[in-house]
Amino acid sequence: MDAANTGESYSYLGPAGTFTEAALKQVPEAAGKPWRPVNNVGEALADVTSGRSVAAIIAIENSVDGGVGATLDALATMPGVRIVGEYLVPVNFVLVARPGTTLAEVRTINAHPVAYAQCRGWLERELPAHGHLPATSNVQAAAALFEDASADAAIAPPGITEHLELDVLARDIGDNPNAVTRFVLVSASRRIPDRTGADKTSLIVELPSDEPGALLAMLEQFSTRGVNMSQLQSRPIGDALGRYRFVIDLDGHLTDERVADALLGLRRTSPNVIFLGSYPRADRREVEYPSRFDDAVFIEARDWLRGLITGEPGA
Numbered sequence: 615m616d617a618a619n620t621g622e623s624y625s626y627l628g629p630a631g632t633f634t635e636a637a638l639k640q641v642p643e644a645a646g647k648p649w650r651p652v653n654n655v656g657e658a659l660a661d662v663t664s665g666r667s668v669a670a671i672i673a674i675e676n677s678v679d680g681g682v683g684a685t686l687d688a689l690a691t692m693p694g695v696r697i698v699g700e701y702l703v704p705v706n707f708v709l710v711a712r713p714g715t716t717l718a719e720v721r722t723i724n725a726h727p728v729a730y731a732q733c734r735g736w737l738e739r740e741l742p743a744h745g746h747l748p749a750t751s752n753v754q755a756a757a758a759l760f761e762d763a764s765a766d767a768a769i770a771p772p773g774i775t776e777h778l779e780l781d782v783l784a785r786d787i788g789d790n791p792n793a794v795t796r797f798v799l800v801s802a803s804r805r806i807p808d809r810t811g812a813d814k815t816s817l818i819v820e821l822p823s824d825e826p827g828a829l830l831a832m833l834e835q836f837s838t839r840g841v842n843m844s845q846l847q848s849r850p851i852g853d854a855l856g857r858y859r860f861v862i863d864l865d866g867h868l869t870d871e872r873v874a875d876a877l878l879g880l881r882r883t884s885p886n887v888i889f890l891g892s893y894p895r896a897d898r899r900e901v902e903y904p905s906r907f908d909d910a911v912f913i914e915a916r917d918w919l920r921g922l923i924t925g926e927p928g929a
């Protein structure tokens with residue numbers, strides 16, 4: 615299904631066989647469309663902003679190593695991309711080598727940095743003196759074993775042997791057998807996916823510099839409106855020490871009154887709020903919140919205020 619510049623293709627971290635490709639297989643609207651393998655998150659997002667691809671799927675967070683820094687930073691600095699869906703992929707890893715290699719011969723390992731971080735315990739136990747060569751993806755780590763001899767083994771997805779003639783030296787080398795990676799589908803479309811009742815909203819928020827309590831004031835925007843956060847990560851802005859932006863996932867949709875009201879509060883108090891998108895949760899779990907934060911309560915309060923201003927009798 616791989617194809618070049620069609621404008622309707624879906625970009626993913628390639629080559630075929632990556633976990634990112636497994637995530638793309640879950641995207642119903644990508645079925646039957648051309649898929650474009652790329653080498654990094656920046657390339658995937660540039661495909662979207664240039665219109666070369668209709669959407670791209672990128673890893674954003676995993677349950678062992680946390681947020682994927684490259685993705686979070688790219689989303690913060692590439693205006694015009696929106697998250698339109700999320701997908702979960704269970705991840706486990708094998709150690710592979712050119713045929714005939716034994717575990718005792720392994721000195722240097724090719725691995726995507728995020729995969730490497732998830733196998734650190736196993737590697738420290740079984741290969742304490744190994745060196746690490748970073749690769750652009752889990753499949754490229756394995757493919758590179760045939761390109762040169764700078765590494766003896768690679769960390770790869772278990773399905774790698776369907777693509778490449780390699781020996782599996784060890785299975786299940788991930789430090790957590792239940793590891794899951796969260797992927798997001800991003801597009802340049804301004805259209806926000808419809809509210810489903812099981813939605814997430816992602817934001818990036820900067821705080822005013824050197825203001826005591828600024829972080830607490832930001833969090834209060836959510837707590838006073840019954841909005842639950844499922845992710846809060848800080849990432850350095852990069853221009854000076856001590857300057858951070860916050861990547862936030864909320865339960866709820868932009869068209870939920872309590873979420874919209876929290877965004878108004880953030881907009882008033884933060885020097886920069888980036889709306890990354892509202893989209894259906896991967897687990898389709900209905901968002902729960904106390905009934906005092908129902909849409910109707912916000913609407914009633916607004917109507918009451920409008921009545922006071924316009925002098926409506928009884929308001």
Ligand SMILES: O=C(O)C(=O)Cc1ccccc1
Nearest residue numbers: 632633634728729751752795
């Ligand atoms: O999609 C892949 O296979 C990647 O190389 C990125 C990655 C790395 C580690 C866990 C999940 C995805």
